[in-house]
Amino acid sequence: MEILNIIALIFVPIFAVVVGQKLQQRAQKRNDKMQIFKTLMTSRIFGWTNESVQAMNLIDIVFADDKAVRKQWKICFDKMCVENPTETELSKIKTEREKLLETMAKSLGYKDIITWESIQNPYIPKGMAELMEQQQAYQKNQSILMEQMKNMMQTSRKEETNGEAQNANSK
Numbered sequence: 001m002e003i004l005n006i007i008a009l010i011f012v013p014i015f016a017v018v019v020g021q022k023l024q025q026r027a028q029k030r031n032d033k034m035q036i037f038k039t040l041m042t043s044r045i046f047g048w049t050n051e052s053v054q055a056m057n058l059i060d061i062v063f064a065d066d067k068a069v070r071k072q073w074k075i076c077f078d079k080m081c082v083e084n085p086t087e088t089e090l091s092k093i094k095t096e097r098e099k100l101l102e103t104m105a106k107s108l109g110y111k112d113i114i115t116w117e118s119i120q121n122p123y124i125p126k127g128m129a130e131l132m133e134q135q136q137a138y139q140k141n142q143s144i145l146m147e148q149m150k151n152m153m154q155t156s157r158k159e160e161t162n163g164e165a166q167n168a169n170s171k
Helices: 002-043 050-062 067-080 087-107 116-120 126-170
Strands: none
Touching: 002 050, 002 087, 050 067, 067 087, 087 116
C-alpha cells in the first residue's frame, strides 16, 4: 500500500502537468485557427488587407490537421494564381474564398451558426462604403496626377537637353 502511495505521489503530478500542457496546446491551436478565421471574415468586406494575406499564408500550418480546410485552401489558392483575372475569374475567386470560410466555420464547430448566406452578406454601413469609394477615387486621381506631372517633367527635361544641344551646335 505504501508503494502505491509513493508511486501516486510521483506520477500524479507528472501526469497532471502533461495533461495540462496538452490542453494548453489544444487551446492555442484553436485560438490560432480562430484568429485566421476572424481575420478572413472581417477582411471579406475590404478585399485584400495585409492581415488577410498573412492569415492565408498561415492556413497550411495552422490547419495542418484539417484536410478539408487545406483542400479548400488549395482550390482557392489555385483560383487566385491568375495573372490579370477577368470578371468571371474574380467572381470564382470570391466564391472559393467564401467556400474556404464556410469550411473553416464547419471545422471550428460553427456549422449551424455561420451559414453560407451570412458569409456572402457581410455587414457594411452605407456611409462606410461611400467613404471607401471616395478614398479609392481620391487615390486613383492622385495616381493620375502624379503620372501627368512625371510626364511633364520628362518632356521639360527633353526640351532643356535639346536646347543645350542646339546652343552647343551653334557655337
